[in-house]
Amino acid sequence: MNSGDDFTERVLAVVEDIPAGRVMTYGDVAAAVGSRAARAVGRTMAHFGHEVPWWRVVRASGHPATGHEARALEHFREEGTPLVDGAAGIRVDLAAARYRP
DNA sequence: ACGGTGACTAACC
DNA sequence: CGGTTAGCCACCG
Numbered sequence: 745m746n747s748g749d750d751f752t753e754r755v756l757a758v759v760e761d762i763p764a765g766r767v768m769t770y771g772d773v774a775a776a777v778g779s780r781a782a783r784a785v786g787r788t789m790a791h792f793g794h795e796v797p798w799w800r801v802v803r804a805s806g807h808p809a810t811g812h813e814a815r816a817l818e819h820f821r822e823e824g825t826p827l828v829d830g831a832a833g834i835r836v837d838l839a840a841a842r843y844r845p
Numbered sequence: 846a847c848g849g850t851g852a853c854t855a856a857c858c
Numbered sequence: 859c860g861g862t863t864a865g866c867c868a869c870c871g
Contacts, residue, residue, distance in 0.1 A: 751868065770853055774867085781867035782853040788868085790852050798852075809852035831859070 751777060755788045762800040764823040766843035767836050769804045776845065800843075806835035 754777035762768055770782035789798045789809065799816035802808050806828070808816030817834065820827055826837035 749869085774853090779867070780854095783851055783866070784853090784868040786852040787850085788852090791869095793852070801852080803852085804854055812852065 751779065751781075751784065752788050752792060754778075755785050756792055756796050759789070759796040759798065759801055761845075762797065762843050764797075764800075765825050765841065767800050767802050767825065767838070767841045768843045769802060769838070771804060772842075773801055802836050802838075806838045807832075808836070 755773060758768070758773050758776045768776075770785045771780065773785050774780050774782050785801070786809065789796070789801060797819075799808060799812070799819040802816070803810075807813065808820075813833075819825075820836065826840040827834055828837045
């Protein structure tokens with residue numbers, strides 16, 4: 745019953761380990777599983793993200809996943825995630841919200 | 846085995 | 859700040 749995909753399983757485990765009010769970048773999650781496939785992490789979220797707090801995973805710029813910014817923003821406000829209001833719109837304050845294991 | 850693809854990142858102008 | 863280019867890695871048919 746092994747799902748067979750170690751990478752995917754590890755990624756989901758890391759995302760679930762992110763506490764509320766904090767976020768991690770795709771690159772950080774990839775590094776946490778011992779890889780640098782930030783893109784592969786994004787794909788994993790697109791397929792399995794419905795079972796994990798995908799909104800706690802953001803891009804290196806502090807913006808949430810492309811096409812899901814509005815949805816992530818609702819969760820950020822709800823969990824009290826540090827946000828920054830800038831010209832590019834609203835984004836997560838990585839300096840304060842980035843989760844460092 | 847191979848090429849295309851993507852909820853990405855960093856560098857450059 | 860923003861738009862573009864190239865590099866990166868894992869999954870799918």
